[in-house]
Each structure stands twice: as structure tokens, then as C-alpha cells.
Amino acid sequence: MAQALLLPLIEAKKIAPENIFAVVKNTASVKRLKSELPNGLNLVTADDSNAFKAWQSAIVLLSVKPQQFSEVIDQAKQIVFPKEFSSLLVSLVAGQSLSKLQESFPHHFSTRAVPNAPAFVRAGLTGISWSKTIKAEQKSLVKDLFNPVSEVLELPESQLDAFLALTSSGPAYVALVSEALADGAVSVGLPRHLANHLAHRTIAGTAALLNEKDMHPGQLKDMVASPAGTTIAALRKLEKSALRSALIEAVVAAFERSQELSDLSRQGGNSK
Ligand SMILES: NC(=O)c1ccc[n+]([C@@H]2O[C@H](COP(=O)([O-])OP(=O)(O)OC[C@H]3O[C@@H](n4cnc5c(N)ncnc54)[C@H](OP(=O)(O)O)[C@@H]3O)[C@@H](O)[C@H]2O)c1
Structure with missing residues (x-):
């Protein structure tokens, strides 16, 4: 999903590959992605000594699976941030609330975004919820990230699970x-x-x-x-x-699962 968002911005020269600092988990992914991504893009594994640079970027795009989230929190805790540091964190992680993000990444202004797969062909939909403290210029930076590949809808966080159940699933x-x-x-x-x-x-x-x-x-x-x-x-x-009923129940099931993931994350549980 991170690639779907970043590649169009690189193509449109809105961001230079050299200014992107990407972090993945496995060395094999670095090898594979190096051949797929534009030259100049910085790409390391999370245990690389340079991985901290990603955390200190102007915008951090967090695009891991929900079950990888707690590991990322542990990684972020190891980073020493300069005094007065604050930057933007955009999380795509399903079921992780703004309050959980704010608590886990206190050096960042957090934003929750729910994109969907048609973003790969620039026909996506993205729902975004903002934390209360976010500034107008930060909102516009985040929207610039999603606009090239999707229609962007600003929603109250209480509607994000329903949005996900329909558009993302x-x-x-x-x-x-x-x-x-x-x-x-x-x-x-x-x-x-x-x-x-x-x-x-x-x-x-x-x-x-x-x-x-x-x-x-x-x-x-x-x-x-x-x-x-x-x-x-x-x-x-x-x-x-009962095709109609089956589809209604499918959306409700995805909604309920998303709420369950949020509850698990609030309790600090393992979201499988
Ligand atoms: N795909 C969709 O259609 C879609 C739609 C809406 C929302 N989302 C949300 O977007 C998020 C990402 O989904 P995705 O489909 O893009 O997942 P993905 O293809 O599995 O990508 C996850 C990336 O996170 C990296 N990663 C895992 N653990 C890490 C760690 N501890 N430190 C640093 N990097 C780590 C992985 O590295 P390795 O490759 O080395 O394992 C991989 O590159 C999910 O939370 C999902 O809910 C996805």
C-alpha cells in the first residue's frame, strides 16, 4: 500500500526518491524492492543503524499489518528524538485508534487513514480522521499524499470502521x-x-x-x-x-472485526 501511494508522487516529481527513507522487516524484501523501486530511494531493514532516519522524517507513513504494529512501537521507543521534535505520522494500520497512535508515538502528530486497493490504479477511496491538535497545513500535506490515487473523505473516527468494512474490504x-x-x-x-x-x-x-x-x-x-x-x-x-442478505452480513462482519481489533489494541492484546 505504501508503494501505491509513493510511486505516483515520485512519477509526478512531487517527491524525489532520495527524500524517501523506507524501512521493511526482511533483508529479502530489501533485495526484491531495490529492483522494483526507483534509483536513489533509501531502503533498509528495521534493524539497520540508519532506520532511525525514517522516524525523524517530516512525514512517517506507517503501513504495516495490524499484527506487526506492536513490534513497530517497540522500535520507535528505541529512537532518541531531538528536543522539541514533532512531525506527522500517517497510519494505515487497521484497528489502531488515534488515541492509541498518539500514546504510542508521542513525538508525532497522528492521523489515521483507510485507503483501498483500487489506489493501485488510481481509483481508490481514502477515509481520513485527524487528531484534534493537527494543523491545517499538516492536513493539506496528508491529503496531497492520497489525492493522486484516491478520492479523499474526511470522516469522524467513529465512522472509520464502517468505512473500512465497505471500501477497504x-x-x-x-x-x-x-x-x-x-x-x-x-x-x-x-x-x-x-x-x-x-x-x-x-x-x-x-x-x-x-x-x-x-x-x-x-x-x-x-x-x-x-x-x-x-x-x-x-x-x-x-x-x-439471499445474495443481498449475504452482502449486508459481510459488511457487518468486517465492521465488527475492525472494532474487535481496536478493542484488542486498547487492551494491549495481540491483534491476529
Ligand atoms: N493492501 C490493501 O488493500 C490495504 C487496504 C487498506 C488498508 N491497508 C492497510 O495497510 C497496512 C499495510 O498493508 P499492506 O497490504 O501494504 O501490507 P504488506 O504488503 O504486508 O506490507 C507491510 C510492510 O511492513 C513491513 N514490516 C513488517 N514489520 C515491520 C517492522 N517491524 N518494521 C518495519 N517494517 C515492517 C513489511 O516488511 P517485509 O516485506 O520485509 O515483511 C512490509 O514491507 C495494513 O495495516 C492494512 O490494514 C491495506
């Missing part, structure tokens, strides 16, 4: 639907590659239509389903299989 639900639609088409004779392509394009085209015409989904469904036609026959099957 959402690409997995849609991918599953796309795969199943293609399986259906293969079942009735289309070659796999064509079926996959058609399923992706049907989903992308439908989303564009709903979005651009600001259409209610029910209106589009009624428009496509003609009396005694093929679509209404298919819709009957979907209702019988």
Missing part, C-alpha cells in the same frame, strides 16, 4: 462476485479468459453508470429487468439465495 467482496459471475459464464460455454474479462467490464461499467448518472441501484435494476425476461428470472434466483 469491499474489493474482496467484488472480486468474489466477479469470479462467480465468470464461473457462471464458463458453465454455459464461454472460454475462461473471455468470461473473466466480461465479468470485470460488467462490474466496472455498472459502477460507472450508477456513479456518473447518480442513479439509485433499484432504478438501474428495474431498467434492465424487462417483464418475463432473462434478468428477472436471474434476480428471482439471487433473491432465493
Whole structure:
């Protein structure tokens, strides 16, 4: 995710690779990433003697998995910060609240951001919540980080788990639907590659239509389903299989899991 955000900024020359100080966990990742990332970008493992430089950057982008978070807190505790030091920390880590971030990284102004995978093709959505003390110019710096790859929505922290349950986990639900639609088409004779392509394009085209015409989904469904036609026959099957209920429950389950991760982190537990 960190790469999805940084590479477009490097491409647009908004930031020079030399000014990026990236830290990963494993030596193997350094080797792999050196061949993938632009020349000049600084890249070390967390146990490298230069890793402290990342912590002292003007913006720290924290993009580790939730279960790696506590290790990162321990690493940050080893850093000696100059007197009066304060910089920005942008956390992408699911389920880590602003108060937990502020408590864990007292030398930084913390911000929580929830991006989603379509950011890889610059079609993402990012929800951001700010800590109370953040300054206007810091907000604008953070938005500049996400704007090239996503629509940015500023939200109260109380809405971030719901945002995540729909938008951040959402690409997995849609991918599953796309795969199943293609399986259906293969079942009735289309070659796999064509079926996959058609399923992706049907989903992308439908989303564009709903979005651009600001259409209610029910209106589009009624428009496509003609009396005694093929679509209404298919819709009957979907209702019988409770597709809508399954999707509603999926979003609720992701929301509940995100809240559970936040509770675990508040209690200092291990978020698996
Ligand atoms: N991927 C998504 O679609 C998505 C969407 C929304 C939000 N997010 C959030 O973004 C965060 C990152 O997700 P991701 O998919 O980008 O994860 P990822 O691909 O697994 O990247 C995590 C990175 O953290 C590094 N790392 C792990 N432990 C570390 C440590 N102790 N010190 C320094 N670096 C360490 C890893 O290094 P190694 O490579 O050496 O292990 C790896 O480069 C997660 O919290 C996730 O919830 C992701």
C-alpha cells in the first residue's frame, strides 16, 4: 500500500526518491524492492543503524499489518528524538485508534487513514480522521499524499470502521462476485479468459453508470429487468439465495472485526 501511494508522487516529481527513507522487516524484501523501486530511494531493514532516519522524517507513513504494529512501537521507543521534535505520522494500520497512535508515538502528530486497493490504479477511496491538535497545513500535506490515487473523505473516527468494512474490504467482496459471475459464464460455454474479462467490464461499467448518472441501484435494476425476461428470472434466483442478505452480513462482519481489533489494541492484546 505504501508503494501505491509513493510511486505516483515520485512519477509526478512531487517527491524525489532520495527524500524517501523506507524501512521493511526482511533483508529479502530489501533485495526484491531495490529492483522494483526507483534509483536513489533509501531502503533498509528495521534493524539497520540508519532506520532511525525514517522516524525523524517530516512525514512517517506507517503501513504495516495490524499484527506487526506492536513490534513497530517497540522500535520507535528505541529512537532518541531531538528536543522539541514533532512531525506527522500517517497510519494505515487497521484497528489502531488515534488515541492509541498518539500514546504510542508521542513525538508525532497522528492521523489515521483507510485507503483501498483500487489506489493501485488510481481509483481508490481514502477515509481520513485527524487528531484534534493537527494543523491545517499538516492536513493539506496528508491529503496531497492520497489525492493522486484516491478520492479523499474526511470522516469522524467513529465512522472509520464502517468505512473500512465497505471500501477497504469491499474489493474482496467484488472480486468474489466477479469470479462467480465468470464461473457462471464458463458453465454455459464461454472460454475462461473471455468470461473473466466480461465479468470485470460488467462490474466496472455498472459502477460507472450508477456513479456518473447518480442513479439509485433499484432504478438501474428495474431498467434492465424487462417483464418475463432473462434478468428477472436471474434476480428471482439471487433473491432465493439471499445474495443481498449475504452482502449486508459481510459488511457487518468486517465492521465488527475492525472494532474487535481496536478493542484488542486498547487492551494491549495481540491483534491476529
Ligand atoms: N493492501 C490493501 O488493500 C490495504 C487496504 C487498506 C488498508 N491497508 C492497510 O495497510 C497496512 C499495510 O498493508 P499492506 O497490504 O501494504 O501490507 P504488506 O504488503 O504486508 O506490507 C507491510 C510492510 O511492513 C513491513 N514490516 C513488517 N514489520 C515491520 C517492522 N517491524 N518494521 C518495519 N517494517 C515492517 C513489511 O516488511 P517485509 O516485506 O520485509 O515483511 C512490509 O514491507 C495494513 O495495516 C492494512 O490494514 C491495506
